[in-house]
Amino acid sequence: MKRLQTAAIALLLLPSAAMAATSPWVETPGGDVRLVVLPADAGGAARAMLDIRLHDGWKTYWRDPGGSGIPPSITVSGARLTAIGFPAPHRLGDDANHYIGYDAPVRLPMTLGGAAGGPVTATVFLGVCKDICIPVQADLTVETGGEGFTNPLEETAISAAEATLPGAAGDGFRPLDGRWSADGKTISVRFEAPAGAAPADVFLSGAPFEFGAAGPVRRDGDAFVADVPVLHRPKAFDLEKNPILLTLRAGEKTMEAPLKVE
Incomplete structure (x- = not known):
C-alpha cells in the first residue's frame, strides 16, 4: 500500500512539461478561463477543453445565444480546431430579455489536429453577464511538446x-422534421421526447443562421411541436452540407442531431 501511495504522489509531482498542457487561468470579475490539452496521439490528434469557471451569479452564452448576447469565438493556432462540443444550454433571462446559455461553470470539449508538439494558442472571446455584460478576451497558450505523459486529473476532467x-438521437428521443413558415421567419420543429419527462427545451443552431428562443412546446399526436423564430436567414444555404442542429433537453436527458427541414 505504501508503494502505491508513493507512486501516486510521484506521478502528481512529475514536471509539468511531461503532463497534460494547461494554460494559466485568465481571471476576470465574471469568470476565469483556461485551456487544457492532452498529449496528441500518433496521428497528431489531441483531446482538449476550454474550461470556463463562471463566478456566482454570472452567465455566459451558448453557440447561438438566441438573439441577445455574444456567441463564443474560439480560434486556434499551432494546431487545427477540428471539433468543439457544447453541453445543452438553458433559457435564461426573462420574457423581455431572454437569451440562451449557461449559469454555472461549463467546459467545452475540443479535438485538435496537427498537435504533434510545440505551443498551441486558443484565442478566446466570450461574453459574461450579471448586472452588466463584460467581454472576456484571452490568448491561452500551452506547450504540447512534453514527454507525452497524461496527467490523470486533467484526463478525468476532459472525460x-x-x-x-x-x-x-434514438428511439423515443429524436427529431422528426422541421417546416418553414410561409414567410420563412419561423421553423416549426416536430420531435419525439421520452414519456413522462418534463416538457422539452428546444434549441436550434447552425451558422450562418441565427435563431431565437423557441415558443411553448405543444402536443401533436404522439409527437411534440415548437416554433422557433429565424432571426437571420441567409439568401443562399445548403442544408445537406451544413445542416441545422436540433438540441433538446427533456428532464435530465439531452439529445442533439441534425434536423431535416422541408
Whole structure:
C-alpha cells in the first residue's frame, strides 16, 4: 500500500512539461478561463477543453445565444480546431430579455489536429453577464511538446466534460422534421421526447443562421411541436452540407442531431 501511495504522489509531482498542457487561468470579475490539452496521439490528434469557471451569479452564452448576447469565438493556432462540443444550454433571462446559455461553470470539449508538439494558442472571446455584460478576451497558450505523459486529473476532467455533451438521437428521443413558415421567419420543429419527462427545451443552431428562443412546446399526436423564430436567414444555404442542429433537453436527458427541414 505504501508503494502505491508513493507512486501516486510521484506521478502528481512529475514536471509539468511531461503532463497534460494547461494554460494559466485568465481571471476576470465574471469568470476565469483556461485551456487544457492532452498529449496528441500518433496521428497528431489531441483531446482538449476550454474550461470556463463562471463566478456566482454570472452567465455566459451558448453557440447561438438566441438573439441577445455574444456567441463564443474560439480560434486556434499551432494546431487545427477540428471539433468543439457544447453541453445543452438553458433559457435564461426573462420574457423581455431572454437569451440562451449557461449559469454555472461549463467546459467545452475540443479535438485538435496537427498537435504533434510545440505551443498551441486558443484565442478566446466570450461574453459574461450579471448586472452588466463584460467581454472576456484571452490568448491561452500551452506547450504540447512534453514527454507525452497524461496527467490523470486533467484526463478525468476532459472525460467528464465530454460526458456532459448531448447524446445521439434514438428511439423515443429524436427529431422528426422541421417546416418553414410561409414567410420563412419561423421553423416549426416536430420531435419525439421520452414519456413522462418534463416538457422539452428546444434549441436550434447552425451558422450562418441565427435563431431565437423557441415558443411553448405543444402536443401533436404522439409527437411534440415548437416554433422557433429565424432571426437571420441567409439568401443562399445548403442544408445537406451544413445542416441545422436540433438540441433538446427533456428532464435530465439531452439529445442533439441534425434536423431535416422541408
